Amino acid sequence: MIRAEWHKLRTVRGWLGGLIAAFAVIIGLGVLAAFGVHTSCGQQEGEACPAPPIGPGGQAVQDRFAFVHQKLDGDGTLTAHIADFTGIITYPPPNHDELVPGLVPWAKAGLIIKDGTKPGSAYASVMLTGSHGVRMQHNYTEDKAGPTDARWLRITRSGNTIKGYASSDATRWAEIRSVDLPGLPRTVQIGFLVASPANVTAKPGPHGGSIVQARFTQATAVFDHVDRTGTWTYEKLGDDGGMTDWEKFHHNAGLDQHGGTLTISGSGDVAPAGNEAGATIAHTLTGMIVALIAVFVVAVLFITAEYRRDLIRTTFTAMPHRGRVLAAKAAVIGAVVFTGGLIAAAITVPLAVHLMRSGGNFVIPSSTATGVRVVVGSAALLALAAVLAYAVGALLRRGVAAVAVAVLLVVLPYILATTSILPSAAAGWLLRLTPAAAFAVQQALPSYPQVNMPYAPSDGYYPLPAWAGLLVLAGWASAALALAVARTRRADA
Incomplete structure (x- = not known):
């Protein structure tokens, strides 16, 4: 049955041409979009923008x-007590961007061991946060919760x-986590970090969607009972050298050291970057939506054309097992579209990634596993969507109606949601309930x-x-195919 259905598909030039056109659209629109994106951040046209650090x-x-x-x-140890942890937050309108006291939930103050001062270098840190207690974090993506009431x-x-430890009384210490940093050199930097991410707010937009805004914040921590002596060096790691609003009006911004007490103020974050850092590999597959519509047309015609020309009776006469016939057709259209x-x-x-980078654009790096998942998953999305459209065609037996239903089920929810x-x-x-949920396979960056991002x-x-x-x-494709098989078995061909 599969061999017979494959013969039908490849001998109808319109069907085969439609599928080839769909796949060509994916390549063509992806390349065209990559050619059309040029980013420039310098005084001279074409000067590339600075790339974010790579962890x-x-x-x-x-x-x-x-x-x-x-x-x-x-080897070595650093112990300290956080005597005070305060900050300022920029509130959004209608407060007219007023600076008020407070800490954002993921403001950070703590101890850190870092492989030098180059942004993106390996590190491990034990820290007190604004609202999430003590944490042990390392290498930007890893996070482990510790005690909620500890200050030591x-x-x-x-x-x-x-290893990171926390204590509420400097007597009983709880180990939070032990982490391994492969390749850590003998000489590293040990000390204190203070960071305060932007105050990110999201509100409904006037025409739908959300308006996301990020506003300045800064945290200040007072460390005492520091058990290491020697000279401490203050550095605004990863900063462009400019002064923040807070620093312009406060003489003790940065580092204020009196004996064994250090008062440190800082902004920014130590964390994985999101899509604000640049484009992802998913941006190269902009032709998927147009390709889906072309695939829907071919998949629907693969079954409705036989009903329209009354050739389905001949097919069922040659192969009486109607359910198997529909399954064979589904397997053929799914396999061809997937390939x-x-x-x-x-x-x-x-x-497309090469072309975007050649145009001065930063494309966020993805692991090999992520790249394979996006490529293979996109092919699986196309194949399953083709089977869904084919099953709807077998159920409705009307080409235009079936294509319209497939578009309403897959394409429209995706457009409305994104x-x-x-x-x-x-x-x-x-994106949880409709077939458009499958586009999750193209998410190139984890959350x-x-x-604190929307x-x-x-x-x-x-x-x-x-x-x-x-x-x-x-699940949608299977349900539609099951309904089509049930109708075909009960109704006259």
């Missing part, structure tokens, strides 16, 4: 904070192993609970994991 795992990161440090040669912190190094989509995506992604037409909450539910669908973040999104689409 030890190869990901783009944020690494900007107040760093008070000294050399640590070999300790960090130790033994070879490549860094073509895989080839198109495998060509488009690396080629173009800021709907509120973020409604967009999230669309992190320790980063992570909205319009920014390329989806509410479901990649595999779960594909399962939603597979």
